[in-house]
Amino acid sequence: MSRLARTEGLTEVQQEILATISGFVDREVLPVATELEHADAYPHEIVEGLKKLGVFGLTIPEEHGGLGESLLTYALVVEELSRGWMSISGILNTHFIVAYMVIRHGTDEQKARLLPGMAEGRIRGAFSMSEPDCGSDVAAIRTRARPDGDHYIIDGRKMWVTNGGSANLVALLCRTDEGADAPHRNMTTFLIEKEPGFGEVAPGLTVPGKIGKMGYKGVDTTELLLDGHRIPADRVLGGVPGRGFYQMMDGVEVGRVNVAARACGIARRAFELAIDYAQRRESFGRPIADHQAVRFRLAEMATKIEAAHQMVVMAARRKDSGERNDLEAGMAKYLAGEYCKEVVEDAFRIHGGYGYSTEYEIERLYREAPMLLIGEGTADIQKMIIGRRLLEEYRIDS
């Protein structure tokens, strides 16, 4: 157990799970992560290992074959896994969001049909709101589903689908015409089942290929083209159309905690590499850790890690208690993302010149950190959410 980023008040089961994951990361993830990332290769073996450990079912209720653990456990597991490799947390993130949405909003039939397979990792979830023309402004999506007997027909183009190739279940947000005045109420989430892979993976549903990214490789991020895709009406999440926007936003809150937790994990890893290096590398006859500039930098890094970790724990506990947590989730994501970027940059500066780092790994962390300020709502969008909530809480009577 490291001195930093401890969590008070964990149950024995939680501690056991974390110790198992931590060991798995050291043995199975860290030694291969950087190489796989550079090759943009999907980590099949790691995923198989996670299936065996039951990680895909971590938060799925026991009655559906999962471990029934809390969002806090999930957040801590994500932090641990991201310490090894952020892309692993990306593979899990969309799966967890979809599982959460099915648990919270699904019909009994949908739960019974999907959750046991999801718990085993046989069914793997992706979630898809964003489109080429809209990311921040989700209410402006154009992908449209129109009723056709007891089916719907979906047409449109989705963008940025993490696990779009490897998943076989996609929770997809569409515009449907419910006759409501607000665009938010004319949206529906569909649970699309498809084959994993690329090309036409279901009639009228094509996954063209992977989007080339600056980091966060290994996990596939794809487009999704829907051209007359027919889907039975019972695949509407929760059975009732018109609720999709709210279901998605609920899911994204879980995703935000994930992204905040991954920021903590990456920052911790960067710190571990930096403090190790700072004691080995000498300049002017002493380890560079003895120079105040470097030592203060380490102190700042550690303080940021601790603060971000505690913030994530707080946000997860708030959601677990059933309270609304959009304020805290937004704050945790914003703070952890910013701090992570700063900690990783500091680690890089400690590591060396000309972008040549003796730690091949730090270069990867460096490329991954900017993603945390974009995915699951940009830093600006977090500030919009935080600000809006604050003005609700502190409204003056006028």
Added chain:
Amino acid sequence: MDLTMSADQRDLRAGLRDYLQGTWTPDRLRAAAETPALDRGDWSGLAGLGVFGLTVPEAAGGMGLGLVDAAIVFEELGRALVPGPLVATFLAAGPVPGADDGGAVVTSLDLRDPVLVAEHLDSATHVVAVGDDGLHLWPAEALVAEPAPAPLDPLTPVSRVKTPPVAGERIGSAADAAGWRLRGAVLTSALQVGVAQGALDLAVRYAGERTQFGRVIGSFQAVKHLLADSLVRVDLARAAVWAAALTVDDPEAGDPGEAASAAKVLADDAASQGGRCCVQVHGGMGFTWEVLAHLYLKRAWLQETCFGQADEHARHLAEAL
């Protein structure tokens, strides 16, 4: 100190900008990211424009201009993300034959650094090692080096030089070495200002095109402020770089070392924050390989570590106070 551009300087900048726009197109940059070896034709092209011989006296075949002119040129090179050991080759023009006319590609390393790293070693013909005692020259193939498997900036291959080279040809005194570091810091700062400006230009263009919530994103205050902060950082840094260049050419005007350090601190900040702003303004697209935002950010990160990191320069400034 006059920080306005003369008509000649404006012409110099316009000519170079035209040339670079035609040569280093976005597609060309993307291709270079896959195969980063230097194209000697390009190198000669730059030499033909006088880039490397700019401050070499006219009698010796150069253009006889000042370091401010070089700063203007290097800002353009940075803005266009031109790859290659530009600063080292420029500094070597004179002592290393061929450096000014494109016949030599000179890379350098600083013996003070705890890890010895040189860029573009495979494409280089010569290496200059900067030591406290003077400047030393080697043919590039004389060094034992290990290339980085994944250089941070895909356009800048870097290698770790394993054996600190012992004896090379001594081509400069301790004072020359100090001058090399000083000018190198100023020119790297100029490159950084260019990177910051290029990233800002790209971000501004996108902010004017991309719409969300029914408006162009550039109309949101948050985005405007990101861009405005970037602009302020670039302008400040540019003024500091010019002041440093003028001071190096005319030490009566101030302390060249302090001016160079101030320039590097401000320019590094402008470049890395500017790159980050560019990624951020692009949202998800900023994280793709296709949009060039990542190249600006990575070049900024790389150049932060060349010719002294910002905190070394800050320490130098603090000591001088």
